[in-house]
Amino acid sequence: MIPRFWRKIKYRYDLNGSYCENCGNYFYPPRNLCPICRRKSKIREVQIDGEGKVLSYTVVHEGKNLKKPYIVALIELKNGVKIVSQLVCDPKDVSIGMKVRRAFRKYGEDGEEGIIYYGTKFVPA
Amino acid sequence: MRRVAIIGIGCSRFGELWNMSFRDIVMEAGIEALEDANLEGKEIEALYIGNMSGGKYIGQEHIAALIADYAGLAEFHIPATRVEAADASGSLALRQAYMAVASGIHDVVIAAGAEKVTDVGDAMTILSSSADQEWENFVGANLPALYALIARLHMEEYGTKEEDMALVSVKNHRNAVHNPKAQFRREISLEDVMKSQYVAEPLKLLDCAPVSDGAAAVVLASEEIARKITDTPVYIDACCQASDYLAIHSRKSVLTMGAVVKAARDAYRLARVEPKDIQVAEVHDSFTIAEILAYEDLGFAEKGKGGELIREGVTEIGGKIPVNTSGGLKACGHAVGATGVRQAVEIVAQLRGEAGKRQVDAEKGLTLNIGGTGATAVVTIFGR
Numbered sequence: 376m377i378p379r380f381w382r383k384i385k386y387r388y389d390l391n392g393s394y395c396e397n398c399g400n401y402f403y404p405p406r407n408l409c410p411i412c413r414r415k416s417k418i419r420e421v422q423i424d425g426e427g428k429v430l431s432y433t434v435v436h437e438g439k440n441l442k443k444p445y446i447v448a449l450i451e452l453k454n455g456v457k458i459v460s461q462l463v464c465d466p467k468d469v470s471i472g473m474k475v476r477r478a479f480r481k482y483g484e485d486g487e488e489g490i491i492y493y494g495t496k497f498v499p500a
Numbered sequence: 501m502r503r504v505a506i507i508g509i510g511c512s513r514f515g516e517l518w519n520m521s522f523r524d525i526v527m528e529a530g531i532e533a534l535e536d537a538n539l540e541g542k543e544i545e546a547l548y549i550g551n552m553s554g555g556k557y558i559g560q561e562h563i564a565a566l567i568a569d570y571a572g573l574a575e576f577h578i579p580a581t582r583v584e585a586a587d588a589s590g591s592l593a594l595r596q597a598y599m600a601v602a603s604g605i606h607d608v609v610i611a612a613g614a615e616k617v618t619d620v621g622d623a624m625t626i627l628s629s630s631a632d633q634e635w636e637n638f639v640g641a642n643l644p645a646l647y648a649l650i651a652r653l654h655m656e657e658y659g660t661k662e663e664d665m666a667l668v669s670v671k672n673h674r675n676a677v678h679n680p681k682a683q684f685r686r687e688i689s690l691e692d693v694m695k696s697q698y699v700a701e702p703l704k705l706l707d708c709a710p711v712s713d714g715a716a717a718v719v720l721a722s723e724e725i726a727r728k729i730t731d732t733p734v735y736i737d738a739c740c741q742a743s744d745y746l747a748i749h750s751r752k753s754v755l756t757m758g759a760v761v762k763a764a765r766d767a768y769r770l771a772r773v774e775p776k777d778i779q780v781a782e783v784h785d786s787f788t789i790a791e792i793l794a795y796e797d798l799g800f801a802e803k804g805k806g807g808e809l810i811r812e813g814v815t816e817i818g819g820k821i822p823v824n825t826s827g828g829l830k831a832c833g834h835a836v837g838a839t840g841v842r843q844a845v846e847i848v849a850q851l852r853g854e855a856g857k858r859q860v861d862a863e864k865g866l867t868l869n870i871g872g873t874g875a876t877a878v879v880t881i882f883g884r
Contacts, residue, residue, distance in 0.1 A: 383634065387638075402750075404634070404635045410745075410750075430653065431649040431650070431652045431653040431656070431754070432649070432652060433645050433648035433649055433652060433700045433701050433702075433703075434698070434700070434701040435640060435642070435644070435645045435648075435699075435700045435701075436697065436698050436699060436700065436701075437644065437699045437700070438640055438642050438644075438645070438700075439622060439625050439642075441640045445640055447639065447640055447641045447645045447648075447649065447700070448649075449649045449653070449748070449749060449754065457749040457750070458749055459635070459636055459639060459641045459646070459649070459747070459748065459749045460639050461639050461640060471652075471653075471656050482638070482639065482640075492638075494638070494639070496639075
C-alpha cells in the first residue's frame, strides 16, 4: 500500500494537475490524456490554483476510517477545475457559494507505526 | 439481428440471508427461472453472470464457471462469463445474453446476477469502491456522500425538498409490501424517513437502499424458439449501455447523468417508443435522489421537475407511470450485481400480468440500472 500512496504525493500535497497546451483546459486529478483532444493532447504538469468556491457540500456522519462528522464539498477552482475534497470548518458555517482556499492537512493513518496520510483539504478563505 | 424474448424468470428472496451461501442463493434463482421456462437445463447454450465483487464479498473469483458447475452444466462445457460494472453488473449480463441471442450465435441463454454481501462486515465500503477510489473515497467521499452532494445541489438549483426525496422511500416501501421476495415488506411514513438519522446530509438512513444478499435469473431465447416454448414471451425491444466520467467532479454537470441520457435516447430510438409510451419502470433508487434524477434523465419529467412528479403521485401504482412496483432497491433490497436482472424479472412479471397485488396495466416497460454514481448506465425496454 505504501507505493500506492507515495507515488501520488505531489498531486495530493501540492494539488498538481494537468494542463493541455492544445485546448487550454486544466484537469485535476492529473490525466495522461486530455479527454477533449485525445490523440492531439499536449499534457503538461501544472500546479492548480488553490482558491475556489463551494458548489455543493455534505456533512458525513457515517463512513470508515475517518473522524466523524466531517464535511465533503464539491469545489470549483478558479481555472474551472472541480474537485471533491474535505472542508475544515464548523458545519454550521458552510454555505453554497462560500469562498475557500486549499490547505495541507492530515487525512488519516495506518495505526501507530503505519504511514500517515496527508493531503489537501480546504478552509474558508 | 433477431428478436429476443425472455421465456423464464427467477428470483431469490432479497435480504440478510444468513442461512444461505452464494451458491444456494444463485441456485434458488436459477432453478426458478428454468422451471418457469419449462426447460430441463441442457438446452442452455451459454451463461452470463453479473457480480460486482465476489473477490471482496466472499473471497471467490471465477464465479461464472462455479455457477455453471453447480447448475449441473459442467458436463456440457458451456461458455460461462462473468461481467462487472459495480451495481450495474446484472444489466451487463442481461445485455451480453441479449446480444448473444440477437446475433444468432446462441439460441437459448441464461443471464443471472448475484451477490452475497452479509459474509463481510462492511458491505457499503466495498460498494463505494464503484466510485473513484483514489480521488473520491480517499477524501471520505463515499457513495452516500457523493449522492448527498448531488441531492444538495438539486435542492439548491430546483427547489427540491428533503420531503420529496423521502416520498420516494415511502412509495417504494408501500409497493414492497406486496412483493414476497422483498427485504422490507412494511410501510413507512414520511415522518419515519424525516426523523431517521443523517448518513450524509441531506440524505438520511431511510433515503439509502440497503446492501442485500440476493440473486435473479432470466432465460432468453430467439423469437422462433420462444414461440414454441411459451404463450407469454416478453420481448426485449432494446438494451442499451453507456458510460461516463468515473468521478463526479469530472462531469460538466452533476445534476444530469450523461450515461443515463445517452442509454435512454438510444433505447427509445431502437424500440421506436417515447418516454410517454412507457407504462411501468424499475429504476435505480440506490439513494432516493437517484430516483428523482432518473425521472428527469429518462424523460418522464423535465430537468428539475422530478420532485414534482413524486409529489403528484404520478409514479405510484395507479399513477400514470408506476415506478419501482417491486419496492425498488430501497425496499425490495439492493443485491448489487443481482439488481439489474431483478429489475428485469419484475418488468416481465408485470407485462405477463403475474405481479399479484402490485399488478399494473402495461404493455411497455423499462429498466434503468446504474453503476456507482452513474459512470455506467443500462436502459432496457421490454414489450409484450
